[in-house]
Amino acid sequence: MKILKVIHGFPPDYMAGSEVYSYNLVKALSKQVEEINVFTTVENEFAKKYEVYDEVYDEINIHRINKFRRDYAFEEKFHDENIESDFRRYLTRVKPDIVHFGHLSHLSTGLLSIVAKEYKLPIIFTVHDFWLFCVKGQLINQNFDICRGATAEKCHDCSPYQTTIKRVQEKLDYMRGIIDFINIFLVPSHTLRNYFIKQGVSEKKLIYSKYGFNTNKITYKKRYYDVTSSINFGFMGRVIPTKGIRVLIDALKNIDAQLSIYGNIGSQKRFLQQHNIQFKGGYDNNSINQVLSEIDVLIVPSIWLENSPLVIQEAFLAGIPVITSNIGGMKELVTDGVNGFLFDVGNAQSLQECIIKIIHNPSILNDLSVLKKDVRTIEDDANFVYGIYKRVSSY
Structure with a gap:
């Protein structure tokens, strides 16, 4: 079984929670699957935008594409044809059986459609925040109050990017559509799972799965x-x-x-x-x-x-x-x-x-x-995720 892990950032360049967790999971899964590769971004100001390179970090094969995280247009935050073109080439090259997403911020939401419609591969998505439904990912507005429901008007006021209410509504509609491409969501909290259910995501797709740790x-x-x-x-x-x-x-x-x-x-x-x-x-x-x-x-x-x-x-x-x-x-x-x-x-x-x-x-x-x-061990976590891989590989 060959797995492709897709995440917006990866060690050693990015060491926040989702990135470190993804690294630990990839290391643990590498002992169970035939091959696992990582597709991610990097921010190298000394290289050209969209320059790509492959490297091995701690015995992990990583493909990085250079993308600066400043001065984004609203559309580029969610949709980037340059990222998508490189992703197609990489998919063709590594030929995974399953694609496991961790986050799409700084990448492109179009990657889901590419995997599901063009390559007809199953998709697992580990959910780390509310980004699929919230432009800021945290469901919190400019006054630091918890948002109780997304609307184009509220999201427009909240957005750190220059855009229009119409474009925000189009983005909200589009995001709800691409969610259908995902076969299984792995959700580490009941809070997040319940929110996704309220947004219309099928309960059968949402599997509660706690984070694992290198204990x-x-x-x-x-x-x-x-x-x-x-x-x-x-x-x-x-x-x-x-x-x-x-x-x-x-x-x-x-x-x-x-x-x-x-x-x-x-x-x-x-x-x-x-x-x-x-x-x-x-x-x-x-x-x-x-x-x-x-x-x-x-x-x-x-x-x-x-x-x-x-x-x-x-x-x-x-x-x-x-x-x-x-x-x-x-x-x-x-x-x-x-x-x-x-x-x-x-x-x-x-x-x-x-x-x-x-x-x-x-x-x-x-x-x-x-x-x-x-606290769950990363080994137990990897065993569980591997079971999910075997389950979706029969779809």
Whole structure:
């Protein structure tokens, strides 16, 4: 069985959640399938636009096409004939039996039609966010309120790209049409699955499948605290508004708690500085074990309906409890008072109360049950996905 994995970015150039997960899955699947290749983009300012090259990274065959992610026109975000032409050539060359998509942002939605109609191959699609129904992917508007339903007018107001309401409506209609080309969706959260069902996607196509992790990469440690213990709170990830950074900063005001932020912040640092916050800078997935060893409690204050945050499950692998917003995939992973604490999304006072509860009595952390076994291994994940491949290969 020959598999082609398609994803908008791939290590070592891109190391966000979906990219790292895709890398781990490809590595695990390579032990089960005859051949697996990766089709992805890269952003190399020293090369020509749409220049292509093949490379081997960590024994993975990768085909990269150069595409700059700045100055997009609205149409180019979703449809790119240059990407499609190269994709056809690559499909003809590697001759996969199944194409497994991870994301189409920065690529082209036309790739689905090419696979299904021209090459008549089955399609698996791992869903990482709401991008198929939302121009920004996060179902959150410019006022940072959760969007309760897409319309051309609302999406036009939200779009970071210059366009018209008519073009947005055409895009929404087109996206709903191409979804029919997908045989199976692998969805890591019930939140996302339920949303897709409400959008008219058949329940039979939507298979709940938790993310798998390289569990050997992170060291589990059971920690014990008493009333004198000093607690190190931590935030890990992209330092952007939808991650709830403003909520977190406000919650830390006027209380005796220490927070370390691990993530690239750039010129925005001066807007977030406080005496009890340390900015540790960015990190890559290879240093995650070291970062986690410096944290007692992880805070994930996102204000959007996160699908299934990898960082929460990585914290669990290290034995670290999590404070997080009470919505979406975050609420699915964290049970209040069991493996962490939930607070009202977007409410700095509610988050502050959780933090104060811990710093006033650190020993309450001893009563939590943060279990490594609750996190799926990448091997189990790959076995499950391989079973899906065998299922669709008979279509």
